[in-house]
Amino acid sequence: MSHSKAATIFNKDEKKVNWHDKALWFVRHKRDISAHTVKGWEELRSLGQGIKAHTLSNLDTYLIQFEKNALNNGVQVHWAKDGDEHNKIVRRILKEHHAKKVVKSKSMLTEECHLNPFLEAEGIEIIDTDLGERIVQLAKEPPSHIVLPAIHKTKEEVDELFQEHLGTKPSGGDPQYLTGEARKHLRQKFIEADVAITGVNFAIAETGGFVVCTNEGNADMGAHLAPVHIACMGIEKLIPKQEHLGVFLRLLARSATGQHITTYSSHFKRPQKGNEMHIIIVDNGRTEQLSRPDFRSSLHCIRCGACMNTCPIYRRSGGHSYDATIPGPIGSILSPGKDLKEHSSLPFASTLCGSCSDVCPVKIDIHAQLYKWRQIITKETPQPFVKKFSMKIMGSIFSKPKQFEQVGKIARWSLRNLPKGMINSKPNVWGKERDLPLGPKESFDEWFKNRKKDGQ
Amino acid sequence: MKVGLFIPCYINQLYPQVGKATLELLERLNVEVAYPSGQTCCGQPMANSGYEYESVGACNNFVDNFKEFDYIVMPSGSCAYHVKKHFDVIPQTDDVVKVRENVYELCDFILNVLKVKNVGASFPYKVGLHKSCHGLRGLRLGSCSEMVTEEYSYIGALLEEVSGTEIIELTREDECCGFGGTFAVTEEAISVKMGKDRIQDHLDNGAEVITATDTSCLMHLEGLVTRNKQPLKILHIAEILNSVGDQKLKK
Numbered sequence: 229m230s231h232s233k234a235a236t237i238f239n240k241d242e243k244k245v246n247w248h249d250k251a252l253w254f255v256r257h258k259r260d261i262s263a264h265t266v267k268g269w270e271e272l273r274s275l276g277q278g279i280k281a282h283t284l285s286n287l288d289t290y291l292i293q294f295e296k297n298a299l300n301n302g303v304q305v306h307w308a309k310d311g312d313e314h315n316k317i318v319r320r321i322l323k324e325h326h327a328k329k330v331v332k333s334k335s336m337l338t339e340e341c342h343l344n345p346f347l348e349a350e351g352i353e354i355i356d357t358d359l360g361e362r363i364v365q366l367a368k369e370p371p372s373h374i375v376l377p378a379i380h381k382t383k384e385e386v387d388e389l390f391q392e393h394l395g396t397k398p399s400g401g402d403p404q405y406l407t408g409e410a411r412k413h414l415r416q417k418f419i420e421a422d423v424a425i426t427g428v429n430f431a432i433a434e435t436g437g438f439v440v441c442t443n444e445g446n447a448d449m450g451a452h453l454a455p456v457h458i459a460c461m462g463i464e465k466l467i468p469k470q471e472h473l474g475v476f477l478r479l480l481a482r483s484a485t486g487q488h489i490t491t492y493s494s495h496f497k498r499p500q501k502g503n504e505m506h507i508i509i510v511d512n513g514r515t516e517q518l519s520r521p522d523f524r525s526s527l528h529c530i531r532c533g534a535c536m537n538t539c540p541i542y543r544r545s546g547g548h549s550y551d552a553t554i555p556g557p558i559g560s561i562l563s564p565g566k567d568l569k570e571h572s573s574l575p576f577a578s579t580l581c582g583s584c585s586d587v588c589p590v591k592i593d594i595h596a597q598l599y600k601w602r603q604i605i606t607k608e609t610p611q612p613f614v615k616k617f618s619m620k621i622m623g624s625i626f627s628k629p630k631q632f633e634q635v636g637k638i639a640r641w642s643l644r645n646l647p648k649g650m651i652n653s654k655p656n657v658w659g660k661e662r663d664l665p666l667g668p669k670e671s672f673d674e675w676f677k678n679r680k681k682d683g684q
Numbered sequence: 685m686k687v688g689l690f691i692p693c694y695i696n697q698l699y700p701q702v703g704k705a706t707l708e709l710l711e712r713l714n715v716e717v718a719y720p721s722g723q724t725c726c727g728q729p730m731a732n733s734g735y736e737y738e739s740v741g742a743c744n745n746f747v748d749n750f751k752e753f754d755y756i757v758m759p760s761g762s763c764a765y766h767v768k769k770h771f772d773v774i775p776q777t778d779d780v781v782k783v784r785e786n787v788y789e790l791c792d793f794i795l796n797v798l799k800v801k802n803v804g805a806s807f808p809y810k811v812g813l814h815k816s817c818h819g820l821r822g823l824r825l826g827s828c829s830e831m832v833t834e835e836y837s838y839i840g841a842l843l844e845e846v847s848g849t850e851i852i853e854l855t856r857e858d859e860c861c862g863f864g865g866t867f868a869v870t871e872e873a874i875s876v877k878m879g880k881d882r883i884q885d886h887l888d889n890g891a892e893v894i895t896a897t898d899t900s901c902l903m904h905l906e907g908l909v910t911r912n913k914q915p916l917k918i919l920h921i922a923e924i925l926n927s928v929g930d931q932k933l934k935k
Contacts, residue, residue, distance in 0.1 A: 236873040245877060253856070260829065269832040538830065540860045544877050577871060579864025579878075580732060582821035586830035599770075602734035619735040626693065626725040627741025636697040643698075657869045661876045662907030665698045672696040672703035676719055 230573035235545035244382075249543040251379060256537040258486025259587070266482065275475050277591040280528035283466055284518060290433040290466050291509065297436025298507055301498040308510045311341030317508050318343060318425070318458060319350060325456055325504075327352070327422035333440065333447035334358040335427025336374055336531060337460050337510060340553045343425075354425075355417045357446040359410055366393045372547030374554060375484050375533035380546050414446070424450030428461035428507075429530070430476055434469050437497035438507070441480060441490040448494050458506045459496065463514050464527040476530060479589035483532035517565045522600045526561045528590040535584035535594055541577055550574060557584035561597040564605065572609045575601035636671055643667030688753035689717045690746075692760045692899070693725040699899050705926040706759040706790060712926070713798055717757075720749040727773075728766040732865045736773045743774045751779040754786060755797060759922045761789040761819020761897040769822060789819055789897055790922055791839045801845050807927045808848030809917075812891030813839060814882065814905070815858040816898035825897065829858050839897060839921055846924060852889045859885075863904040879908045886916065893917045895924055 239245055263269050283290055295305045308314035314337075322330065330347065332338065332354055344365070347354045356365045360377035364370065366389050371377030378386070383401035390396040390406055394413050399405045426447045431438040438459060440447040451457040467476065481487040499505035518524055536542045536556035547555035552563040552571060560574035575598045584594040606616075625631045643651065644667040652659030670678075689710070691703040710717045726746055727739030746767065750756045758764055767787045774780060794800050815837070819825045826837035843851055862868070862878025869875075883905055886894050892915075896902050899920050906918040 232871045232873070235871065239873040239877055242877075249881070264832055266832070540862065540878050541871070541874050544874050544881075576734070576867070577874075579817065579860050579862060579867050579875075581817035581860035581864075583817075583828075583830055583860070586821055586828050599732070602732070603736050606734035615733070616735075619730050619733060619738045623730050623735065623738030623741055626727065626730075626739075627745050629722040629724055629745070632693070632724040636693075640697055657872050658907070660872060661911060662879075662904065663910040664907065665903060667698065668700050670700060672691050672700040673721070675700055675704060676707075677721075 229551060231545065231549050231551075231577040232573065234549035234551065235541075235577070238546045238549055239544065245544050247382070248380065248546060252373075252376075252537045252543045255376070255485060256534070256587070259483055259534055259537065260486075262482040262486040262488065266478070272475060272479060273589055273591050276479050276530075276589055277525075277528060279467060279472050279475060280590050281525065283468055284464065284524065284527055287463065287466065287518070290468060291463060293433040294431055294436055294466060295509070297434065299436070301436045303436065303498060303505045303507055306506060306508045308508055308512070310512045311510070314341045314460065314508055314510045314512070315343050315346040318460075319347065321456065321458060321506055322347070322352060322423055325422060327456070329417075329421050330354045330423045330425060331357050331417055331421040331446075331450040331454065332425040333427065333442055333450055334361050334377070335425065335460055336371075336554060337427055337462050337512075338425065339371065340512065341460075341510070343460075355414070355421075357414055357417065357450060358442065358444060359407065362410065362414065363389065366390075370548070370553070372555065373533060373536055374531050374556075375536075380548065414449075418449045418453050421450060421454045423456040423458060424454035425458045425460065426451060428459050428465050429480070430467050430473060431461055431465045431507075432468075432470050432473070433466055435497065437470075437495055438465075439473060439477075440494045440496065441477070441492065442494070443485075443487075443491040445492045448492060451494075451496065452500075455502070456504045456506070457496070457499065458508065460508045460510065462510050462512070464529075480530050480532050483534040483587070483589040513566050517562070520565065523561060523565060523597055525592050526558065526565070526594075526597060528592050529558050529562075530590060532589055534587045534589065538583045538587045539578075540581065540583070541579070545577070550577070557594045557598070558592070561592075561594055561601060564601045568605065569609050572605045575599075575605060633671075633673060636673075640667030640669070640671065644669070685715070686752065686754045687715050687717050688750045688756045689719045690723060690726075690750065690756055690758040690763065691719070692758060692763050694903070695759065695899050698903070699920070702759055702899050702920040702922055705920065705922040706757075709790075709794075709803065709922055709926040710757065712928075713794065713800055713803065715798070718753070723749045726763040726766045728763060728770075729865055731766065731770055731773070736770070740774055743771055747771075747774070747780050747783050750783050755793065756783065756787045757790055757793045758787070759790045759897070759920060760899065761816050761823055761825060762900060764789045764792075765818040765822035789823055789825060791842050791897060791925075792823065792825055794925075795838045795841055801841060803842060803845070803925045805925050805927045806847040806929070807924050810850045810852050810890055810892045811843065811924065812852050812854060812886035812889065812894045813837075813843060814861060814886075814894055814896040814901060815839070816896045816901045817858075817860050819897045820858055826858075842925060843895075843921070846927075849924070852886070852891050854885050854889055856885055861901045861905055863901050865900075868904055875904070876908065879904050880912075883908055883914060883916065887914065891916065893919055893924075895919050895921050897921055
């Protein structure tokens with residue numbers, strides 16, 4: 229389904245749209261307050277952008293350096309060219325340990341690789357331990373936001389979901405009670421787990437270590453209790469030096485939620501004695517995106533979600549309308565690189581207002597890339613005849629002033645003289661909820677000519 | 685100083701009063717303005733829809749009409765931004781480069797080229813200033829709420845000097861109105877919702893008039909206001925800045 233169709237459905241419940249919009253605007257506002265307390269915020273963004281650009285243009289070197297250091301630390305390193313290879317590596321590690329129960333902290337990469345259904349088909353229990361992730365997992369839905377995965381759900385909906393799956397009592401959506409129950413439920417899962425999977429926020433080439441950021445401490449709970457820790461990362465998660473964390477951790481927390489620092493920034497370097505630590509480094513289309521100069525910088529993304537919170541379209545269409553692992557503005561420039569035809573409506577789900585680019589902590593020119601994807605999509609994917617034809621006609625009219633004048637005359641006459649019911653009939657989508665201006669008798673051109681004649 | 689006036693296609697055909705106000709305002713400020721008669725459109729409608737290649741004729745026509753001028757002034761931030769940002773779809777001849785460098789949105793031109801702040805207008809109403817996105821985040825006609833910079837607004841600076849005008853504060857100072865060119869039709873539901881929300885913000889904060897640098901945003905908002913019979917008047921910034929003498933709003 230195209231974004232506009234899904235968004236139209238989402239908009240049938242205006243109250244919910246208002247609530248969704250306000251909830252995310254609140255986060256954007258918190259981010260503003262937080263960013264404004266940092267002296268040199270714009271310089272920090274430039275620094276973040278610069279470090280990412282440098283890393284990506286030397287990615288081969290840094291990846292090898294990272295692997296070497298991680299191996300020296302006693303970590304096992306695996307390379308996966310796509311999601312399928314990634315999932316198979318995870319399965320192999322689980323098999324080696326006869327693992328049946330897995331806990332996982334938030335990782336958009338494993339979402340992208342569809343790891344959960346893959347392992348579930350093998351009879352393995354995989355539990356998402358981030359509260360929001362657990363909520364959408366119970367609801368059998370994908371996350372609708374990369375930082376706030378269950379932002380589309382009200383607390384009353386969560387209440388019902390927990391009653392059904394966790395056997396909680398009806399509480400009318402009492403957040404304290406519900407989180408308390410989730411905590412009990414998840415504690416048990418942490419204790420029973422054979423393997424813990426985490427994502428990676430930053431991998432440091434010079435040390436071979438990596439950092440995972442969570443607000444719930446669930447990555448630590450999983451990784452410290454289970455004998456095996458598997459960390460999954462895209463190749464773009466690399467930064468050259470430990471000291472660069474000072475730039476990115478500050479940018480990430482503030483941009484994501486307005487916090488000064490994420491509650492847990494957990495640094496992992498080597499396995500505990502007797503335990504195993506694995507890192508899976510995944511490409512899955514990233515090198516292809518890296519090869520496109522216009523879209524390369526989309527790989528700077530540190531997954532803060534600020535572009536979603538600020539996007540007036542995202543806030544009013546909900547994450548699921550994008551039908552992609554990463555929704556919102558950043559997803560709309562990443563997804564077409566994976567499957568142009570499937571995601572061809574996404575770059576058009578924008579007014580090109582540019583707020584996403586200005587809010588982005590690593591200065592990705594998101595709206596400019598949306599514009600560029602549009603140019604590619606109209607050439608490389610099938611387009612409705614009417615759209616193509618009307619653009620051709622418009623292009624031709626605007627290159628010939630005489631024609632422009634005549635067409636303008638007809639249009640103005642029609643707006644003035646045709647009955648409203650006819651003007652706002654079905655083919656005129658504009659007229660469904662909006663009036664068109666009354667066509668003036670005289671265009672500016674005509675007025676100007678007469679004015680000159682009158683010698684004014 | 686040779687100044688050429690560009691009147692965007694939809695203003696020319698549907699809102700000639702905005703063109704008139706722009707021309708009269710510039711003349712009142714003693715600018716000798718030429719209006720080349722062969723002009724049509726900046727090419728943006730096709731380009732933003734993904735058909736940049738269909739906009740080449742319009743771009744060339746624009747350059748042919750305006751290559752002789754020192755300044756090209758227009759009552760639109762969006763068209764000015766399009767010429768500056770996207771005219772690389774045609775070969776970068778000297779004429780093209782010159783045209784792109786010399787394009788100005790009207791308020792930017794008055795404040796920063798003419799160095800005039802008080803245009804001698806009088807408009808005793810509560811005005812909500814809608815900061816059209818392409819002018820704001822494209823041309824940086826003002827500070828943007830996302831960025832940590834000093835606060836300023838070219839349009840606000842001119843409006844502040846208008847006698848009797850009270851600029852109201854908005855809850856969301858620079859959110860998009862949802863027009864977005866063909867977006868207004870292809871994403872109709874979201875576009876309408878965004879427009880309704882923007883209007884409500886102005887109403888909630890006591891605006892009698894909504895103004896902006898771009899008639900495209902205003903056409904969308906006006907369409908909603910008219911359909912829903914809301915007590916708001918929609919005027920382009922040029923119409924306010926050109927208000928001299930007693931002004932009575934026709935509601």
